[in-house]
Amino acid sequence: MRALTISIKHFIAVFLLFYSACSPAGEADAVAVVEELHAALLNVMQQAEPLGFQGRYDTLAPVIQSRFDTPLIAKVILSRYWDELDEQQQNRFIELFKRLSIATYASRFDDYSGESFKTISVEELKKGRQLVKTELISPKSKPVRLEYLMHPNEGNWYIISVIADGVNDLSLKRAEYAVIINDKGFDNLVGELEKKIQELGDSSPKS
Amino acid sequence: MLLTRLNHLIKIFLILICFGLVSGCATTQTTAGDPDPLEPVNRASYSFNDTLDVYLLKPVAETYAEYTPELVRDGLTNFFDNLAYLNVVLNSLLQGKIDQGLSDATRFIFNSTIGLAGLVDVATPMGLPEHEEDFGQTLEAWGINEGLYVVLPLHGSDTGGNLPNLATSFFLNPLTYVTGVVLFPLSAVNIINKRANLLEATNIRDEAAVDPYSFTREAYLQRRQYLIYDSNPPVEGYDDIFEGEDGTAGEESGVLKIE
Numbered sequence: 001m002r003a004l005t006i007s008i009k010h011f012i013a014v015f016l017l018f019y020s021a022c023s024p025a026g027e028a029d030a031v032a033v034v035e036e037l038h039a040a041l042l043n044v045m046q047q048a049e050p051l052g053f054q055g056r057y058d059t060l061a062p063v064i065q066s067r068f069d070t071p072l073i074a075k076v077i078l079s080r081y082w083d084e085l086d087e088q089q090q091n092r093f094i095e096l097f098k099r100l101s102i103a104t105y106a107s108r109f110d111d112y113s114g115e116s117f118k119t120i121s122v123e124e125l126k127k128g129r130q131l132v133k134t135e136l137i138s139p140k141s142k143p144v145r146l147e148y149l150m151h152p153n154e155g156n157w158y159i160i161s162v163i164a165d166g167v168n169d170l171s172l173k174r175a176e177y178a179v180i181i182n183d184k185g186f187d188n189l190v191g192e193l194e195k196k197i198q199e200l201g202d203s204s205p206k207s
Numbered sequence: 208m209l210l211t212r213l214n215h216l217i218k219i220f221l222i223l224i225c226f227g228l229v230s231g232c233a234t235t236q237t238t239a240g241d242p243d244p245l246e247p248v249n250r251a252s253y254s255f256n257d258t259l260d261v262y263l264l265k266p267v268a269e270t271y272a273e274y275t276p277e278l279v280r281d282g283l284t285n286f287f288d289n290l291a292y293l294n295v296v297l298n299s300l301l302q303g304k305i306d307q308g309l310s311d312a313t314r315f316i317f318n319s320t321i322g323l324a325g326l327v328d329v330a331t332p333m334g335l336p337e338h339e340e341d342f343g344q345t346l347e348a349w350g351i352n353e354g355l356y357v358v359l360p361l362h363g364s365d366t367g368g369n370l371p372n373l374a375t376s377f378f379l380n381p382l383t384y385v386t387g388v389v390l391f392p393l394s395a396v397n398i399i400n401k402r403a404n405l406l407e408a409t410n411i412r413d414e415a416a417v418d419p420y421s422f423t424r425e426a427y428l429q430r431r432q433y434l435i436y437d438s439n440p441p442v443e444g445y446d447d448i449f450e451g452e453d454g455t456a457g458e459e460s461g462v463l464k465i466e
Contacts, residue, residue: 076448104415129449145438160449166433166440167426170448175242175425176418192417200414 030150030157031119033067034132037159038117041105045112053201056106064105069151069158070098076160077174081181089186096193103200114139117146128152129160243356243424252358253420259361260402265409268402275403282326284404287397288337289318289325293379294372298340302348310335339434341376343369347435356424364427 040063044056051059074094075082082090120133129151136144149161149170161170180189243249272280292315300308314330314337322329331337346368347353354367362373377383382390416422432440 107414108411165430166438167429168448171429172422172425174448176416176421179418179421189417196415196417 030130030132030152031122033150033157033159034134034148035117035119037063037067038134041109042112042115042117044106045109045115048110048112053106053110056110057102057201060105061102064102065098067159068098068101069153069160070094070101072151072158073097073160073170076170077177078181079174079178081178081186085186092190093186096190096197100193100197100200103197107200125149130157242428245355245357249356249358249424250420252360253423255360256358256363257419264398264402265406268399268406271399272403272406280400280403283396283400285318285322285328286325287400289315289322289328290381291376291379292318293381294342294376295338295340297375297379298342298345299338301342301345302340304340307338311338311340341369341434342372342374343431344435346371353431353435356428358424364423366428366431369431 040060044051044059047059048056071094074090074097077097078085078093085093115136115138118135118137120135123131123133125131129149132148132150134146134148136146138144145163145165147163148159149163150157151160152158161168163169177189180192292311296308296311296315299311314335317330317333317335318325318328321327328337343353343366351368353369357365357367357370359365382393385393412419412422412426
């Protein structure tokens with residue numbers, strides 16, 4: 001009986017040790033998510049030509065889909081207009097925005113000239129969010145500071161915004177889309193985004 | 208010659224008056240209140256600049272970029288950046304950044320001499336990096352708010368508080384004191400070269416932006432903040448956007464189950 005108690009205690013001790021060692025939403029995990037994205041981008045850059053736009057799109061889609069918290073991003077971008085939409089419109093926007101994000105990455109990262117990514121540091125923000133600071137180093141130009149705003153949800157880390165050299169992508173889009181919704185309405189915004197996705201695919205020279 | 212100099216001065220004087228008007232009603236940009244009260248006028252200027260760009264400047268810059276060897280473009284960029292660098296030196300010192308000011312002064316001297324009148328950037332590999340300072344940042348450091356977002360014809364995006372920089376950069380640029388015969392072609396080359404350097408950035412804007420005017424404004428204003436904080440803006444500001452304008456914190460992410 002005593003032996004059982006001791007072994008249960010041992011078991012609990014080991015379990016707790018194990019559990020705290022792999023604490024969910026630890027710092028290393030947020031960095032790992034960003035580095036996973038960077039690895040995917042590098043891969044796509046190096047294979048840019050054989051893959052073509054569609055190939056790059058298909059390669060990046062799973063990473064972006066699973067590592068960006070698109071629903072939250074969509075909600076923040078539309079801010080006060082979000083509640084004015086019905087569920088169908090909201091879902092439509094989320095889906096559209098996801099496709100736009102992937103298409104933008106697939107279009108932008110379309111060649112390779114020795115670039116590399118370097119993770120620099122992590123900072124704690126409010127409410128458990130973190131900022132992962134990295135740099136995109138290119139032999140041909142000044143390094144670009146890329147900072148990823150991360151938030152944890154159910155044990156996983158998600159990217160919620162990318163800040164490139166101080167310019168916050170989320171704020172940028174929020175300002176733009178607010179103008180369009182205000183002047184021309186939600187359906188018009190949807191139309192513009194569909195058009196944008198189409199243009200990204202068409203304009204990519206190596207598709 | 209005197210007349211051109213006078214024209215320049217009149218232009219600057221008028222701009223300074225405008226500065227007085229726009230910075231008088233300084234607000235925090237992009238978040239609270241109306242970030243762009245001058246929007247109708249700004250949009251008109253933006254349209255004007257854009258038309259000029261699309262039909263004249265950009266095609267010339269693209270041709271220039273295509274046929275000019277990289278080395279020549281780098282040399283010209285270095286040359287013009289160096290001539291404009293005294294403004295950086297002055298503003299570094301005015302902001303109390305003495306070490307940086309000394310570094311910048313040394314950079315200017317080395318590039319102008321060893322760097323063959325600025326054609327070669329010998330200073331950066333020597334540990335004297337390029338900084339970006341202007342009078343608007345100086346005023347901000349002195350506690351004077353940046354002012355409103357303005358788009359000026361030809362000049363493009365700026366903030367009310369940075370308009371005096373047009374004056375300081377003008378008077379501190381040796382090119383100003385060169386005769387018109389040399390100045391005009393040199394200025395033309397400078398403008399075309401700068402435009403060519405920005406082709407990538409404007410292509411990104413054209414690809415990504417759904418409303419180029421707002422896109423440019425947001426990107427510009429955020430970049431100003433970035434420069435004011437010397438590339439280290441307080442990170443606490445980044446997630447303000449998630450606190451919600453109507454008080455709803457963006458906490459419940461509503462992450463859909465990923466298939």
